Amino acid sequence: MNNSLRVGIAGLGTVGASLVRVLNEKSGLLISQCGRPITVTSVSARDKSRDRGVDISGFQWFDKAEELAVSADVDVYVELIGGDEGPARDSVLAALKAGKHVVTANKALLAKHGLELARAAEASGVVLNFEAAVAGGIPIVKTMRESISGNDTNRLYGIMNGTANYILTRMERDEISFEECLADAQRLGYAEADPTFDIEGNDTAHKLAILTSIAFGTEVAVDEIYLEGISNISLGDIQAARDLGYRIKLLGVAQKTDTGIEQRVHPTMVPLTSVIAQIDGVTNAVAVEADIVGSLLMSGPGAGGDATASAVMGDLADIAKSRPGHQQAPVFGRSVADLKTYQRAEIESHAGGYFVRMVVHDKPGAFAAIATDFAENNISLESIVQRDPAHTVASNAKTVIIITHETTESAIRKAIKSITEEGYLVSTPQVIRIEKAE
The missing domain is CATH 3.30.360.10 (Dihydrodipicolinate Reductase; domain 2)
Incomplete structure (x- = not known):
């Protein structure tokens, strides 16, 4: 079939080898689902001779990913190299600027250069898909x-x-x-x-x-x-x-x-x-x-060869199903021009419950002083538990565990600072946030 979606894969590690295998094994199903074949034409990796458990002899070999990315025999460039600089970034940018669709599993690359890559995709009118970059096989x-x-x-x-x-x-x-x-x-x-x-x-x-x-x-x-x-x-x-x-x-x-x-x-x-x-x-x-x-x-x-390859294959199938004139979703759900500047909420303003574990010198007034420090910072306590000696790391000391009702990070930090300065703690306390969850 001459309408095949031609794919070039850079990076033949665990994920890349799995992708080659599953695209071959599922070729008939993909044709029926996408209306045309998805065919690997070209590959690139550091070592051509390495045994990867899949046959790559029928593919065109490129020593450099950047050359594969702009090959005339490739419609979609799949980047599985990894890393946020070097060949990964250079090859993806080259592919996008050459009018090639790109599928990547590279979260580090997207986290650092996502906006630059999204702009390049928009300028060329091509797709940048990255389902495999987040949570492996989960289509989030x-x-x-x-x-x-x-x-x-x-x-x-x-x-x-x-x-x-x-x-x-x-x-x-x-x-x-x-x-x-x-x-x-x-x-x-x-x-x-x-x-x-x-x-x-x-x-x-x-x-x-x-x-x-x-x-x-x-x-x-x-x-x-x-x-x-x-x-x-x-x-x-x-x-x-x-x-x-x-x-x-x-x-x-x-x-x-x-x-x-x-x-x-x-x-x-x-x-x-x-x-x-x-x-x-x-x-x-x-x-x-x-x-x-x-x-x-x-x-x-969330990881593994087959799970990640499945996510990459899904991205390729979406591209194969699209037709000229059909606009797929913008890279980050909105055009780059419509993305707002990120405004960070300071962690000190975070509100929620807290778990606080403290190893406290066993001396008169210690527990009362700790309770007072929490109260003076308007922190309401849900529970306070003294652990048995197996959980205490010093002699003449007690491990105390406190669960708070909803309060702020700022209040917790102030209370801990006061308790520390008063000399009641044997070691740095452990503070863990409590999250409401389904």
Whole structure:
């Protein structure tokens, strides 16, 4: 068939190899669904001789992704190289400027250069699709960009990193330390040798920045995200949360406030009865709250060759189904000219409940002084619990856990500062925000 959608793939790692395989295996189904074939014509990677488990001998080989991106034999350029600079950025820009559609799984690239790439796509009248860049196989980008058009989004939140979720799940289930869980995740291939990007929240932040732009019609602002990782979460925190009816998850959250839009990534306590608390292991989940549709929650595999390849294949199918003159959704749901400047809501104005774990010197007046400091900052306490000695890290000390009613970040910080200055604390207190969740 001479109307085939011709695809060039740059990057033949786990995802790229899976994409080549599934496009071949599902060729007949794709023809019936799209009305024409989707055919891989060209590929590029660092090592031509490497065995990837798929046959690439019938494809044109390019040593340089930038050359593949502008090839006359390519209608759609698929970028699976990774990284926010170098060949990934250069090849995507080259493809867009040459009038090629682009599909990418590169969240770092979009978080840093999304506006530049969106402008280039608009100028050339081509599509830039990136379903695989956020939450793997979950079709959250298409849902937000197209399916709930006309809805005014109030909040979105989710588990967007499988490595962090795996570690937190294992810590609770097997009652082992963060360090043990991380080592196990690295052994199983869930975590990189340098896991910083995952466990400190950077990966989640990139994904959150993209979804925030789509949800609220703002420019991508990854550098404006409040960021905390999970490396300081202890087994004691996990157990205390469970005893109090919560589970700890690393969430990315974006929501409208009176002072702007909050974007934050941090460990969060969610009620055990919530759906998102049941999302275990490497699974991802994203929830959206909007005025017309109400609440949506989608979960599924957040990474992996087949799940990510499925998302890329869906983006390719959308392009294959389109016909000349049919305008697909703008890159971030609105034209770049219509995206608003991002206005950051300061984290100090955040309102919600808090979990505070303190190791306190066991001396007269300590508990009364702590209660007074919270009261003087207008913080109402829902519960206060003294843990048994197994959770106390120093002799002549007590571990005290406080759950607050809704208050502000500013008030919590002031109370903690006062308690610290009064000399009652053995160590830096642990503060975890509590999130309302479906």
